[in-house]
Amino acid sequence: xxxxxxxxxxxxxxxxxxxxxxxxxxxxxxxxxxxxxxxxxxxxxxxxxxxxxxxxxxxxxxxxxxxxxxxxxxxxxxxxxxxxxxxxxxxxxxxxxxxxxxxxxxxxxxxxxxxxxxxxxxxxxxxxxxxxxxxxxxxxxxxxxxxxxxxxxxxxxxxxxxxxxxxxxxxxxxxxxxxxxxxxxxxxxxxxxxxxxxxxxxxxxxxxxxxxxxxxxxxxxxxxxxxxxxxxxxxxxxxxxxxxxxxxxxxxxxxxxxxxxxxxxxxxxxxxxxxxxxxxxxxxxxxxxxxxxxxxxxxxxxxxxxxxxxxxxxxxxxxxxxxxxxxxxxx
Amino acid sequence: xxxxxxxxxxxxxxxxxxxxxxxxxxxxxxxxxxxxxxxxxxxxxxxxxxxxxxxxxxxxxxxxxxxxxxxxxxxxxxxxxxxxxxxxxxxxxxxxxxxxxxxxxxxxxxxxxxxxxxxxxxxxxxxxxxxxxxxxxxxxxxxxxxxxxxxxxxxxxxxxxxxxxxxxxxxxxxxxxxxxxxxxxxxxxxxxxxxxxxxxxxxxxxxxxxxxxxxxxxxxxxxxxxxxxxxxxxxxxxxxxxxxxxxxxxxxxxxxxxxxxxxxxxxxxxxxxxxxxxxxxxxxxxxxxxxxxxxxxxxxxxxxxxxxxxxxxxxxxxxxxxxxxxxxxxxxxxxxxxxxxxxxxxxxxxxxxxxxxxxxxxxxxxxxxxxxxxxxxxxxxxxxxxxxxxxxxxxxxxxxxxxxxxxxxxxxxxxxxxxxxxxxxxxxxxxxxxxxxxxxxxxxxxxxxxxxxxxxxxxxxxxxxxxxxxxxxxxxxxxxxxxxxxxxxxxxxxxxxxxxx
Numbered sequence: 001x002x003x004x005x006x007x008x009x010x011x012x013x014x015x016x017x018x019x020x021x022x023x024x025x026x027x028x029x030x031x032x033x034x035x036x037x038x039x040x041x042x043x044x045x046x047x048x049x050x051x052x053x054x055x056x057x058x059x060x061x062x063x064x065x066x067x068x069x070x071x072x073x074x075x076x077x078x079x080x081x082x083x084x085x086x087x088x089x090x091x092x093x094x095x096x097x098x099x100x101x102x103x104x105x106x107x108x109x110x111x112x113x114x115x116x117x118x119x120x121x122x123x124x125x126x127x128x129x130x131x132x133x134x135x136x137x138x139x140x141x142x143x144x145x146x147x148x149x150x151x152x153x154x155x156x157x158x159x160x161x162x163x164x165x166x167x168x169x170x171x172x173x174x175x176x177x178x179x180x181x182x183x184x185x186x187x188x189x190x191x192x193x194x195x196x197x198x199x200x201x202x203x204x205x206x207x208x209x210x211x212x213x214x215x216x217x218x219x220x221x222x223x224x225x226x227x228x229x230x231x232x233x234x235x236x237x238x239x240x241x242x243x244x245x246x247x248x249x250x251x252x253x254x255x256x257x258x259x260x261x262x263x264x265x266x267x268x269x270x271x272x273x274x275x276x277x278x279x280x281x282x283x284x285x286x287x288x289x290x291x292x293x294x295x296x297x298x299x300x301x302x303x304x305x306x307x308x309x310x311x312x313x314x315x316x317x318x319x320x321x322x323x324x325x326x327x328x329x330x331x
Numbered sequence: 332x333x334x335x336x337x338x339x340x341x342x343x344x345x346x347x348x349x350x351x352x353x354x355x356x357x358x359x360x361x362x363x364x365x366x367x368x369x370x371x372x373x374x375x376x377x378x379x380x381x382x383x384x385x386x387x388x389x390x391x392x393x394x395x396x397x398x399x400x401x402x403x404x405x406x407x408x409x410x411x412x413x414x415x416x417x418x419x420x421x422x423x424x425x426x427x428x429x430x431x432x433x434x435x436x437x438x439x440x441x442x443x444x445x446x447x448x449x450x451x452x453x454x455x456x457x458x459x460x461x462x463x464x465x466x467x468x469x470x471x472x473x474x475x476x477x478x479x480x481x482x483x484x485x486x487x488x489x490x491x492x493x494x495x496x497x498x499x500x501x502x503x504x505x506x507x508x509x510x511x512x513x514x515x516x517x518x519x520x521x522x523x524x525x526x527x528x529x530x531x532x533x534x535x536x537x538x539x540x541x542x543x544x545x546x547x548x549x550x551x552x553x554x555x556x557x558x559x560x561x562x563x564x565x566x567x568x569x570x571x572x573x574x575x576x577x578x579x580x581x582x583x584x585x586x587x588x589x590x591x592x593x594x595x596x597x598x599x600x601x602x603x604x605x606x607x608x609x610x611x612x613x614x615x616x617x618x619x620x621x622x623x624x625x626x627x628x629x630x631x632x633x634x635x636x637x638x639x640x641x642x643x644x645x646x647x648x649x650x651x652x653x654x655x656x657x658x659x660x661x662x663x664x665x666x667x668x669x670x671x672x673x674x675x676x677x678x679x680x681x682x683x684x685x686x687x688x689x690x691x692x693x694x695x696x697x698x699x700x701x702x703x704x705x706x707x708x709x710x711x712x713x714x715x716x717x718x719x720x721x722x723x724x725x726x727x728x729x730x731x732x733x734x735x736x737x738x739x740x741x742x743x744x745x746x747x748x749x750x751x752x753x754x755x756x757x758x759x760x761x762x763x764x765x766x767x768x769x770x771x772x773x774x775x776x777x778x779x780x781x782x783x784x785x786x787x788x789x790x791x792x793x794x795x796x797x798x799x800x801x802x803x804x805x806x807x808x809x810x811x812x813x814x815x816x817x818x819x820x821x822x823x824x825x826x827x828x829x830x831x832x
Binding site for chain 1 (some may be wrong): 334337338341345348349623624627628629631632633634635636637638808
């Protein structure tokens, strides 16, 4: 089995008395896509900067592409920062070629590669347009191309989809998938759960500097109960008594249905049967796993609460997934 | 090294294509051209100053008239000389007509030059004689109009008694009227209590007033000489003492100080002055570029490609290249301007260039310039890395600029004593060593001082660049508020770990 592309172990980073990253450990296998999730201030960017060798951790060890420091494997890593990171006055081809040349390509080769990529990504008409003259989506594409022009093994993308319209988001997602198919290892941070659900093989969720989840999407979803939703004009509070129902919420301004959390393995048809027995006309019925959004809010929200009361204890953990025991400090 | 050079080239290209750089590049030469030509243009385009004289003593009106004519002839002769330099063939003229060549190529001025001009038949006659020596296709000469013109007094004014004089003077004097000044020379002019009266109205014509005072003084002296020594030549008053300047510390045998020697003395001061100008012009751009890179996170991309030291070194090299280009263009512009516009331009250029090169100080001057540039540029780079916005940077820029331009304030005082205790003391302030060494080099400072100052300068520049690189690396990714100025200053010399951690 090949060595992981990323291997972080017990990483800590402090800024003065503020602990931005706390005892962070995870690995990322080669050729996979890892989603690095967390609310604002969770420590994502600080961690990415440590991975890139821009910041030194105060404690812990990490290996990037088998090396102890990203500085020795710079040319094998591509990086896209959150805010494009391009010189506004540079022209598109030159901007890509400059980064690629700094990453080891000959300048002539870098320029040829930059032009080919721009053509391939639909920016053939903007080869010599200054970055400041491009739309936000176009500039984001150029920054993305600058990150991959030197054909890196590992791509680190910080919020690559922020500010993009749906069409450009789709284009970028397709590109990320295509790169993964070529064997590139990709790590991207995002706030957008839908993209993480669509793209990632594996997820790491941070909150307040701590890892609160590390596993697959399925494992994440199983952290929360399945939910059933029923639409009806009648009062359905009697469903609390149906076996397997953990909780029940009445319709409200935010959602028009009765919503129930179900125990693992609960039979959802019992809900329908109970309604039919009472001759209640239903307008809607669905049963679904928890969304990543729910898991994220649950975990990040719990972490916020844990700051105030650190005695939170995990309820369950999947076999491969890691749900960090808050207040315990271990992964 | 390859990455450093790539960054340097990018910075250089980015620097020299900025609009601000190009404007700054043109602004100084333009300002010099304007400052040097505007007064002359104003003077040449101004209407002639007309005056008349009510001469009750006798002889003074004639003296003033002759002096005005002399000044006019001198101006025309100077214009003729410039015209011949630009469009003539002085060598051929010298071979065929040495006397005429002596007049139109020599440096003689004043009465002797005008006397020689008159001996040749006057300005129009000389123009005719020069025709064979003017290159084909040359434009016709543009001789200046008389700047000061004597007019005979209007009869009503000349005949006016003291009570009528004021009314008559009002008719003649002022804006849009025939005269700029009326000079009244009293009958007993030259005695202790008698003074000439200078009547004027409207715009101030100081040049005319100076001319009248100078000419009347000259005339009084001539009269006094004639009374004291009848028969003595008035030319005695034109005699002046010759004073040749020598410098035993110059190269080789003692020799009279030439124009080249003067150039050798003052060119380094000009270079020191340019250093400050280049720093003021480029440092702010360097600093704001770093702030921009921080704010749009370009710096993260760059530091994922190169080390902070490579990044900063590349930036310094790029800025140094742009500054040297600035210097080269300014010097080139000055050479072109002197060559084409100044009387004897090619000689002046050759003298200055020869003096700087032959003086043996050129390498040292360039070393000082580069050390000074790196010192100041690295400080401004570090400021840029500390600040998250231009507003943050302002807290540092003001005090730092005062520190940078402080040498210019003391420069005039040092010119009178470039090797005095004050100048020596300033040389040992490391941040100023490059500047004051450039300034003092032509004045033959003791060899030991030169050696020690050179060592100090190189060591301090290296130390400061390393310190600044540490500050740069520690803060270039930070978006915190910058530390206080005192902490920053202490960190410059390595006494604070707060900044340079």
